[in-house]
Amino acid sequence: MSNSRKSSGSRHAATSRWTPSRAGRVGTMSAAAFIFAVPILTFILMGFRQENSTGQVPGGIFSILGLSLENAKRNLDVVMSYNHGIFVTWMQNSLIVGVGGTLLAVLTALPAGYALAKLRFNGRRVLRFITLLTMVMPNTVLVIPLFLEVSAIGGIGKLWPVIVIMGFYPFGVYLSYIHFLTTLPRELVEAARLDGLSEVMVFLRIALPVSKQAVALVIFFSFVANWTNYFLPLVLLPLSEQGTVTLGLQQLIGSSPLFDPTMSAGLTTKLYMPQLALATTIMIVPVLAVFIGAQRFLMRGAVVGAVKG
Amino acid sequence: MTATMIGEPAIARPAPRRRRFGLPGTESRGAAILVMPFVLLLIVAGIIPTGYALIQSLQAAQGFGFDNFARIVGDFRFVDTFLHIFLTLLVWLPIMMVGVVGLSLLVYSSPGRFGSTMRFFYYIPGALAGVANFMLWLFILNPGQSPIDFLWNGFGFTTLNQVAQPGQLPIILAAMLFFQGAGTWLVIVNGGLNGIPDEVLEAAVVDGAGPVAMAWTIMLPIIRPWLGYMLLLNVAYGFQLFIEPLVMSQVTHGQISPQWSPNQLSYTYAYQILDTGAAAAMSVILLLISLGLGLWIVLRSGLFSDER
The missing domain is CATH 1.10.3720.10 (MetI-like)
Incomplete structure (x- = not known):
């Protein structure tokens, strides 16, 4: 109950001030966006990389190394x-x-x-x-x-x-x-x-x-x-x-x-x-x-x- | 006319404020023209094949009987296929419902650029559905080149087969399905939220409702039909699972059974055992399950109460 009173009291300033609830909302939403976006982004970037002689490509959360358009062109040629x-x-x-x-x-x-x-x-x-x-x-x-x-x-x-x-x-x-x-x-x-x-x-x-x-x-x-x-x-x-x-x-x-x-x-x-x-x-x-x-x-x-x- | 009135609720409804002005005949004729193209497709792509499946499933060596049903139910994999779906739904549905409603409410309470940017991020994965989503998840699940290889290393997994063990497949599928479905459902639930008239929300604010009370007492009841619909379609989708376990079986060299889901079993009967009767029987079983589930949720979610 006290919680709802507090948030309704801060409602007037909510548009301009960082309240805990606003920070929590923005934080949660950003974290969710990160979880949704990173796999897709790294996956798309994979098309711009090149495998080594054993067919492997190194992983890791920042697995975005070795990108180039030549790689993409070569990968496209292989697909085609x-x-x-x-x-x-x-x-x-x-x-x-x-x-x-x-x-x-x-x-x-x-x-x-x-x-x-x-x-x-x-x-x-x-x-x-x-x-x-x-x-x-x-x-x-x-x-x-x-x-x-x-x-x-x-x-x-x-x-x-x-x-x-x-x-x-x-x-x-x-x-x-x-x-x-x-x-x-x-x-x-x-x-x-x-x-x-x-x-x-x-x-x-x-x-x-x-x-x-x-x-x-x-x-x-x-x-x-x-x-x-x-x-x-x-x-x-x-x-x-x-x-x-x-x-x-x-x-x-x-x-x-x-x-x-x-x-x-x-x-x-x-x-x-x-x-x-x-x-x-x-x-x-x-x-x-x-x-x-x-x-x-x-x-x-x-x-x-x-x-x- | 009487036949269509059987489904009417027994409770007396208030009489329509206005009777229609036009002749009933013209309205019916107009309606017939407008629904005809859809009804034709319904007959060709819905009713004929449904009838065909029923007839096929009931055809026995002599006349009609339940031989086909006995054969498919007696298959040693039959119970397992449903158990797999049940386990997957058990993990997936709570994540889906809570995740989509939560994200929708957050997006709704973030008007402006930030909210719309976030919403865009959430529904991008919906562009990858089916095989494309599966391919993406092969990339995530394969320890060698996964962006989350630290996670797999933490579990001590070094190969795809260790990650995609049969016991873990319901969790993997739940993650896959949430990833591909959440954004699309977010669009629908958000549309429902956007449809709430401003006056209703303003009245609630005047009454001193906080954000949580507002979400719980105002927004959720209003978007309830959409949530019921979401649950309904997701349960139905769960029973449809086909491509994900199929390709998973392929890439794990059969560690995941090629007859993991009911549809895969049905497909095996139709195209490998060449027993269309048993395959049709499985189709009818799935049909009856989804009809039962659909009716239950439809009647409980108030989706049919259209007289606004």
Whole structure:
């Protein structure tokens, strides 16, 4: 009790003075940021280092020695020489299914989320219920049945079935549903109806212009999920050159002498930690770009939405 | 109409303030057009495969039966796979919930440049999910070149196999999953916090609520649906574990069992034993577990109470 009195007393000066609680907050947050950032930073820098003749790179908390662009260039050449530059094909495949799946998710999730939030129709509760349950269901549960379905139509090894399956994104519907439920006043919808707009036009003219936040959220989560998806491409894209970069990276790890000397013995291209780190860094660039692009949207959008609402 | 009303709570709700003006028919037709694309995908990628898994799992030598279930449950690894997931969830979920809520509240109470910079740091690891995150953790866990090799030396570990012993895998996975998931959930929980109207917070301050009381009595109840949702999806994700133990088995030369998680066992049945019936039975078991868990959390977290 005395504690809360004390902090409420110091509240007035909290913006300018270093109180113990403020120092504790800043200290805790900085320590957490350090723990999150250092592994990634040292890992990315690993791509700019070089292994010694036994394939090792010295560790330690300040393992950032021996960095150079020449090393990175050489590591890149090694990655690209793996299986005649198949890494580029993997990246392309990932981009196609990632972007395609995300577009489909946005196009289907927004109208569905809006209808669930603002319209009354037969089966609304059932649809919302099924949406939530499918969202909760591990998508790996369906991978084997999906494989049988796709192979029945002769779609194994093709990218479009992967796009269609990735486009089914109930979480996106849920995000849109919550967005329209919380930010779009019912009065606005009803006023538009009184003006004689059809339900579809109400969605296009009234709801869509205020859905930036939902679009950003759906793009963000869907693209990251698609880009990092492993199980679905593993089953639907069985050949190496059909695969996405997630499958490719696993193949690179599997053929590294670091983890499997026998398997890698016959390979001309030998990948050690610097090359694996560089390949991983390249792989995460698109997701990082979406992260950084969405950062502004997600955060400011949420704040603006709250202020306006 | 009546069929959709069965799920309604028995408690009488206040009548809607306004009846709708338009004809019910137009509203239903409009809704049908708007939900149709999603429903098509739902049928193709959700309902058909679910039905297929059910049929496959129940197909027996003669007609229908539970032979497939008997075969997968009778596998000597079956119980272990669930035990592994249970242990992992036991370590991971408390860390996840406390960590994400704690960091969200800290970020929320740090408006301005410092808070947004910190939030950015926290969610960067989310860009590495699945294989990329695993690769990063191979780098961290491998004593020879790890940035925290002093830690492994302290434990007396000099090889990856000593670090990634089966008994330690739940802890390693919990760390991996927290690292890759915390930032993304932080964004969601933060969005919920940002949605709290200023008036509510100001009223609480006027009433003399300190920061802890404010977090506990005002913010947590408001973001509770999001926390329930987070718990729900994380439990479901736990049962999905596949790529991490799979590659871990690969890089430790089988020290971690290739059938460590339920999905790996199912995958083995589907693609190595070529017994799709047993694999489908495992799919159905996982499906029932996640449905049960999902329903339980959904009903308890108030996520379904949408009539705002």
